[in-house]
Amino acid sequence: MSGLDDVIAAETRLSEVDGANGLLVICGHSLDSLAGQVGYEDVLALLLPELLFPSAEAIRAELGQARMLAFQQTAHIDGGLLRLSVTEALRALMARLPDGEDRSAALLQIAAPAVFVPALVRARAGKAPVPPHAGRGHAEDMLAMLTGAQPAPEAVRALDTYLVTVSDHGLNASTFTARVVASTRAGYASAVLAALGALKGPLHGGAPGPVLDMLDAIGTPANAARWIEAALGRGERLMGFGHRIYRVRDPRADALKSALGRLGAAGGMDAARLALAEAIERDALTALRAAKPDRVLETNVEYFTALLLEALGFPRDAFTGVFAAGRVGGWVAHAHEQIETGRLIRPQSRYVGPKAA
Incomplete structure (x- = not known):
């Protein structure tokens, strides 16, 4: 039972990891058919069809507005945050976002890491954050906020491919954490914040x-x-x-x-x-x-x-934060799926300590 290997803890329509054959399926689509072929917004439409509008174009517009809203929190980047790692500072900014179980709360959680990571990278370099542009795609805007310039189409496609590739990956440690918290009905912000804490560990998201x-x-x-x-x-x-x-x-x-x-x-x-x-x-x-x-x-x-x-210009200590910017779509989707079941996750443990005197 160490590590819960081979224990089935949830049924999901979101992704399947076939480790024996080297396959990753996201909502019925192989990774090969998605990565480099569609944008991050298209994958969000697959992951959250009931919660978000079922078209990538509509999601793109709403996600752009959510990035604008998230940017307001960059005013709170100060010396204390900049003494933290990028991941820890990202966690602190994410903790400022309002909680809830509605579409606006979900969109804000998905939008925020793509805004906060570039802002933190720039602030650590002594540069002012670059505001988002609601008319851009998610990957394009993230790069523009990082560099302050219009990114090359090749770079946009590459980051989109990355965000799609890491968007969901079965019941990994951070995703399971998100589902446990969501099962308590704490809200999307709480679920994502807990997942980010799990992602920070070097055995999960901290290794690139x-x-x-x-x-x-x-x-x-x-x-x-x-x-x-x-x-x-x-x-x-x-x-x-x-x-x-x-x-x-x-x-x-x-x-x-x-x-x-x-x-x-x-x-x-x-x-x-x-x-x-x-x-x-x-x-x-x-x-x-x-x-x-x-x-x-x-x-x-x-x-x-x-x-x-x-x-693409991201410093090494920001890699986990960029990972979060892609995986957050999966976290929110799993949280939503767990909320829909209405079932609190409450496993049992086997006591192996000393007997009562």
């Missing part, structure tokens, strides 16, 4: 940044095999490889690798950086198969997430 530390330490493709062999010899984990659920390659890794290939120089991708990452991936997979033949340690979503978000 160290992938770049590994790339920096290796430096050139010629150093990769030797560095990897030494790291494995010391018993160290190679960041970006292996997943608790997938017994084959993580399909999200392929979706993001394809997004990087499309991004190109126009979207901010350094060709030499990508070549280094691909060389390290090849050598790492070879070394892992030789060193750990009894374990499946394939490339996971963290590996190419790090490359993609770096190319």
Whole structure:
């Protein structure tokens, strides 16, 4: 029972993770048919058809207005918040949002991370937050708020692909947390805030940044095999490889690798950086198969997430916040689904302590 492996805790129409075959299905659509093909608003229409308007165009308009409303909270970014990590500061700003179980509360939760993360990144660099533009798409506006300039279409498509790819992924730790809180009828804000707390942990959403530390330490493709062999010899984990659920390659890794290939120089991708990452991936997979033949340690979503978000201009300590900006759609959808069942989640535990005297 450790970790609740294989325990069915909910029935959902939202997503299915088939770890044995390396498949992710979101609302009846394979990830391959969504990532790079549709925008984040389209996926929100799939995840929340009963709560949001059932068209991506209508959601885009309402989400734009919700970003404008969320931006008002950036006035509270001060020195105290800036001494925190981006994720902790994001959590503090999210805690200022009103709670509720209606559509406006759901939209505000979905909109807010895309506003708060760029504002916090800019504030930490001594720059003023850039207001959102209600007429832009969600990914486009997030990039514009980060850089203060109109993003290249290639960059917008890449971020949209990322947000879609991470939007939902079964009953992971943060999503389960959201469902537990939603089952108490505490509201969407409470559910999302609790989920964000779970996402902050390095065993869940806090790991993409160290992938770049590994790339920096290796430096050139010629150093990769030797560095990897030494790291494995010391018993160290190679960041970006292996997943608790997938017994084959993580399909999200392929979706993001394809997004990087499309991004190109126009979207901010350094060709030499990508070549280094691909060389390290090849050598790492070879070394892992030789060193750990009894374990499946394939490339996971963290590996190419790090490359993609770096190319788009997000600093490493903001990666978890960007992850939250995509996963929040799934959190709200699972919270809504749990609210609709009306059932409080209340599992039992088995006492293994000393008997009463």
